[in-house]
Every structure is written in C-alpha cells, then in structure tokens.
Amino acid sequence: MPTPTRAPSQTLSRGLSILEILADASGPLGIDDVAAHLGVHRSVAYRLIRTLEEHGLVVRKNDGRLALGNRLAALAGGVERDLQAVAVPELTLAARDLGMTCFLGVHDRGECLTFASVEPPQTVAVVAQRPGTRHPVALGAPGKAILSMLPEDQWPEGVTDADRQKVDGVRANGWAETTNEVITGLHSVGVPLDLRGGQAAALAAVFVGDGDRPAIAARLRQAADVISRSGA
Numbered sequence: 287m288p289t290p291t292r293a294p295s296q297t298l299s300r301g302l303s304i305l306e307i308l309a310d311a312s313g314p315l316g317i318d319d320v321a322a323h324l325g326v327h328r329s330v331a332y333r334l335i336r337t338l339e340e341h342g343l344v345v346r347k348n349d350g351r352l353a354l355g356n357r358l359a360a361l362a363g364g365v366e367r368d369l370q371a372v373a374v375p376e377l378t379l380a381a382r383d384l385g386m387t388c389f390l391g392v393h394d395r396g397e398c399l400t401f402a403s404v405e406p407p408q409t410v411a412v413v414a415q416r417p418g419t420r421h422p423v424a425l426g427a428p429g430k431a432i433l434s435m436l437p438e439d440q441w442p443e444g445v446t447d448a449d450r451q452k453v454d455g456v457r458a459n460g461w462a463e464t465t466n467e468v469i470t471g472l473h474s475v476g477v478p479l480d481l482r483g484g485q486a487a488a489l490a491a492v493f494v495g496d497g498d499r500p501a502i503a504a505r506l507r508q509a510a511d512v513i514s515r516s517g518a
Contacts, residue, residue, distance in 0.1 A: 300324055301334050305343060305354065309418065314351035369481065370402060372516040376509040377404040377489070383505055386493040387413045390479065390513075391428040393486040396442040397421060398429045401487070413472060413492050421468050424449050427476030430462035431488035435478050461503035475502040479510045482517055489513075 307323045308315060315323075321331035335352060338344035342357030373390050381388040381404045389403035400419040423429040424445050433441060433449070434456035456462045461477045468474070475497070476490035489506045491497075 297334070300326070300330075301338060304331070304334055304338060305358065308344065308352060308354050310420075314347050314349075314353040316351050320352065368516075369513075372513050373402050374404065376512050377402060380404075380489070380491070380505055380509045381406040384491055384493075384497075384502055386491040386497070386502070387415050388489065388491050388506070388509075389415045389428075391432065391476075391488050391490060392481070393423060393432045393436070394420065396423055398423045398426060398432060398488070413494060415492055425464075426468040426490070427462040427464045427474035428488035428490035429476075430464065431456050431476040431478045431490070432486045434462075435480075435486040460507060461499075463499045463503075473497065475499055475506065477503055477506045477510050480514045 303324060304320055307320055311319075317328060317331055317335060320335065321328045324331055335344055339346065339355075342355045344352055345355040346352055369390075377388045377390065385406045387403060387405045390401045391398040392401050393399075397420045400415055400417050403415040403417055403419075405414065421429070422444075423432055423442060430449065430452045433445070433453045452462055452464070456478065461475060463473070463475050465473045472492055472494060474490050474492045476488045479487040479489050481487050489510045491502050491506060
C-alpha cells in the first residue's frame with residue numbers, strides 16, 4: 287500500500303518565510319510589516335516570531351523592530367564548508383590577478399544568489415558584491431551562465447530573446463558578458479561552474495570601465511576548473 291503523502295507544515299513554512307523576509311529586507315522590520323508580507327493577522331505573526339526568538343533565530347531591537355539573530359549565523363556557518371574552503375582561495379587569487387571583485391553565484395529559486403565574494407587588494411575603485419546579494423537569474427553574466435546549465439523548462443518567466451541569444455553564446459563560447467543589467471554602470475563576465483550534486487552555479491567578475499573580456503573569462507574558467515575538480 288502506498289504511503290499517503292502528508293501536507294507540508296504551514297507553521298514551519300511561515301516561520302521559514304519570516305526568516306527569508308527579514309533576510310531580504312534592507313533593515314529591521316516591525317511585526318506589522320512581517321504580518322503584511324506573510325498575509326496573516328498580527329497575532330499569528332507574533333506567535334511565530336516568539337518561537338523564532340526563543341531559538342535565537344530572530345532578535346528584537348531596542349525600538350521593537352525585528353532582525354535576524356546571531357544563532358542563524360552560527361547555523362549558516364556549517365553550510366557548504368567544503369565549497370567555501372575551496373572557492374574563497376580561488377576567488378582571492380582571481381581577484382588579485384584581475385584587479386576586480388570576483389564572486390561565486392548559485393541558482394536559488396529563479397535567482398542568482400551570491401555565495402562568496404572577494405574584493406581585489408590595493409585597488410582604488412572597488413565594486414562590492416556582498417554574500418547574500420541576489421538578483422533575477424535572467425540578469426547579469428553569472429545569471430546567463432547559470433541559465434546555460436538549466437533545461438528551459440526550469441527557466442523563470444520573462445527570459446527575452448536577447449537573453450536566449452546570450453545563453454546560446456555561453457553554450458558556444460563558455461562565458462557571458464553583460465553591461466548595465468543588474469546595476470547601471472557595471473560590467474560583468476561570468477562562466478558556468480559545475481558543483482557537486484548538479485547545482486547550477488557560476489563564477490563572475492564585476493567591474494567598472496574597460497576590461498579584456500576573453501582574458502577575464504579565461505582566468506575565471508581556470509578558477510572554476512579547480513573548484514569543479516575538488517568535488518566541492
């Protein structure tokens with residue numbers, strides 16, 4: 287007899303959604319803000335938040351607004367340690383060689399999520415790309431590189447013909463370049479990265495001004511090959 291499928295826990299789902307809401311917010315939020323994002327009554331949001339507070343995943347500021355707690359950072363420290371250990375040294379070397387900010391982006395529910403980032407040493411104009419930053423996967427060179435690894439039935443809505451042409455270019459040449467797609471005035475070059483378990487990812491460099499795109503792509507490809515061979 288087949289095992290009956292159980293419905294997912296609504297309470298757990300809402301609690302995780304609160305963490306996502308606070309992570310995506312530009313600053314601490316009030317309970318009413320969280321309730322509005324969840325689409326629930328304030329009392330429901332309050333009960334969920336109290337549970338998260340008890341576990342140290344959410345903290346209340348002096349003004350009563352909410353932010354992610356330090357316990358969450360401790361839990362996150364155990365995530366993908368192998369990938370972090372391999373990727374950061376390679377990003378550091380690439381950032382030094384290119385004089386550009388280099389980062390690893392992973393595919394996460396239709397978005398490109400910055401997993402790790404390294405800024406170049408001794409550079410006057412540095413472009414910051416903070417871990418945790420995310421943008422639609424159809425935008426930017428790392429997004430195009432990630433799309434090149436996914437079957438089209440996993441692509442998000444809104445992929446344009448121009449996007450498709452750039453993805454075809456990645457499949458033909460091994461890298462993508464974009465300008466002004468994520469942030470006006472910035473250029474990016476990205477290459478696909480095969481991770482353990484088949485997760486689609488990309489290594490990218492982001493910069494202002496001129497740059498030898500093929501040379502940038504070749505250096506990123508070198509770093510990507512090392513990370514892929516590591517099995518991270």
